[in-house]
Amino acid sequence: MHAVPRLARLTLTATACAFALVATGTAVAAPPPDNAKWSQDYIHESDGTTLHADVLRPKNLPDNVRTPVILSIGPYFNHSGQTGPAGPVEDTPYNPAPADGPSDRFYDYINGTHLLDKGYTWVQVDLRGFGGSSGCLDWAGPGEQADVKAAVEWAASQPWSTGKVGMYGKSYDAVTGLIGIVQQPKGLAAVVSQEPVYDLYRYLYMNRTRYLNSLATPALYDAIAGTPGPANDQLAYNFNSINDTARPGCPVFNWADQQNSDHSAAYWKPRDLISGLHGKKTPWFLTQGLLENNTKPDGAVDAFNAESGPKRAWFGMWDHVRGNDTDATGRLAMGRKGWFDETMRFYDQYLKGVKPSVQDPPIVVETNDGKWRPEMSWPPRDAFDSTAALKPGSYSDDGQNNGSGDGGTPPYGLGIWTFSPKFDHEVRLSGTPRVTVNTDGASGDNLYVDVYDVGPDNKATLFSRGAYLLQGPGTVSFDLYDQDWVFPAGHRIGVLVTGGQAEWWNQPPTGDQVTVHFASLTLPYLACKRTQTTQGDPSIRLEDYMKNAPFDVDPATIAANTSGSFPIPAALADCGKSVVAKKCVDRRKFSFRIHQPKHGRITRVTAYVNGKRKAVKRGHRVKRFTLKRLPKGVFTVRIVARSNKGQRTVSVRRYRGCKKSRPHTKVHKPHRRKHR
Secondary structure, three states, rough: OOOOHHHHHHHHHHHHOOOOOOOOOOOOOOOOOOOOEEEEEEOOOOOEEEEEEEEEEEEOOOOOOOEEEEEEEEEOOOOOOOOOOOOOOOOOOOOOOOOOOOOOOOOOHHHHOOOOOOOOOOOOOOOOEEEEOHHHHOOOOOHHHHHHHHHHHHHHHHEEEEEEEEEOOOOOHHHHHHHHHHHHHOOEEEEEOOOOOOEEEHHHHOOEEEEEEOHHHHHHHHHHOOOOOOOOOHHHHHHHOOOOOOOOHHHHHHHHHHOOOOOOOOHHHHHHHHHHHHHOOOOEEEEEOOOOOOOOOOHHHHHHOOOOOOOEEEEEOOOOOOOOEOOOOOOOOOOOOOOHHHHHHHHHHHOOOOHHHOOOEEEEOOOOOOOOOEEOOOOOOOEEEEEEOOOEEEOOOOOEOOOOOOOOOOEEEEOOOEEEEOOOOEEEEEEEEEEEEEEOOOOEEEEEEEEEEOOOEEEEEEEEEEEEEEEEEEEEEEEEEOOOEEOOOEEEEEEEEEEOOOOOEEEOOOOOOOEEEEEEEEEEEEOOOOOOOOOOOOHHHHHHHHHOOEEOOOOHHHHHHEEOOOOOOOOEEHHHHOOOOOOOOOOOOOEEEEEEEOOOOEEEEEEEEEEEEEEEEEEEOOOEEEEOOOOOEEEEEEEEEEEEOOOOOEEEEEEEEEEEOOEEEEEOOOOOOOOO
């Protein structure tokens, strides 16, 4: 079969959707910065795919001088514009005129950090099927994963490269940064990823429930890939742009693949990057907006804690923006100064080996009160789970309910409500809420769960939500969106089990009446006060959200559905610095030192968590034992160490948050038979 020309493929696209991994600003070809030398090159992969690369080298630096490389690879670097003729012209204009430079998508970063003057080379590469690269796009699948590996290793092997490569991106080209961590190409030394997607399935679906963008976004990316280059660009550039012989009919098949809402389907498994991040140690700098309406905070906790290398992060109340984005008045969208300097210190440390001159907090978090605080881990190590029973009842799967005033319109609050009593002290939440619901719902019925902060004025502000497409009667459990939220005294939590979330999901309603027999919600509260703050102002998105999202709840509804058994966490404790100290117990991973006896040596160590064997380590002389993915809340660890002399040592500890009991240790010596 013949390849389908790209211009012909444009007729297959749908209207561009508001939810897309594209950036909000323009990205067009532009003259290179004054301090840069621009060149184009091509990377040839073993499967026949050819990738196009734009290279910006320091202008006054001889070609034989090696520098570290910062690389971005994605779909948005076409010389004729970011989304082509099918995209929103006011945001990403299509310009078929001859290119006089590469895409300016990240000129803000290149110029703002002065990275070329600081001795870095910038490289941006088109993924297969986009810009000047051949092949067929595959939505961060095996093909694009091979592209990322090839691009990094190419950049590391060039004669002008030191062999150290950092990756940089936002949105789709932040996803490719995660792919870099998963693939571990030679030369990859650090990754900065802003607002990525951690599992490509979760960008279109949540538990088989379609997001509003599940139909239009795949078609939009087909259109981006179908955009030809400028008329007078390099011959190789335009030849590659129409070469998708690897999969004739690529756009149709690509769109069809993404309409499978089964998360366990073979198509989606390699696109779940969370599982691939486990155990990887590449230094990683992440930003994640907790009020994101595009690349949502679904899986952020799991992904961030799966990776075990040096990590930095900004978490907070913003949407799909970069760390340096500003509004028309110059106000920072995220609210925190220093994005350019902080990320360059990160690159200098891991690409040049330069010790940072400023000690930046490993993690900073902005909460809904607009304040920023430092943390050593996220969720913090003093987080603990508390489970509340929800009220039974029934709801109508009619698709009428909206979750909030942020993009939604009345009616609000239709469904089964449960409210906690008012808090008489400040309460903090950080992590991943999880819900369990038992229903008589038929296959195809919709289930949505919304969690609200309800103030003394009875206004409800949505802070976490989730969806599940039922497959029949029974019990389902699923995570809601990750969040970090503070509730002042006088507030309460409201939970709504409902059949509609019209401003967020696009799953057709069935019209059924669904009965909830029982349900529960587990919330991750914090145990310790937060008194330390760090630099940062309220984000722009936060102020807009707190103005538009809340809606009024009838006081009679609150009174009738307040549960006296809804557990309220104790007042926050004054834990001092221990709340962020490294010695604080991390529920997901911590280590035991094994002290060797005077006689003999420890050769086997067995760990039991809550009575179940967790792991066994054997060796000639075991010195350290590490446990991972430990449970939340209160748990008991029992360590049994055996020596080659038959001696057995048992150590038992109980853990809760940052507190641990003293170990109860017993040494059992072997029985010695008396010789007669």
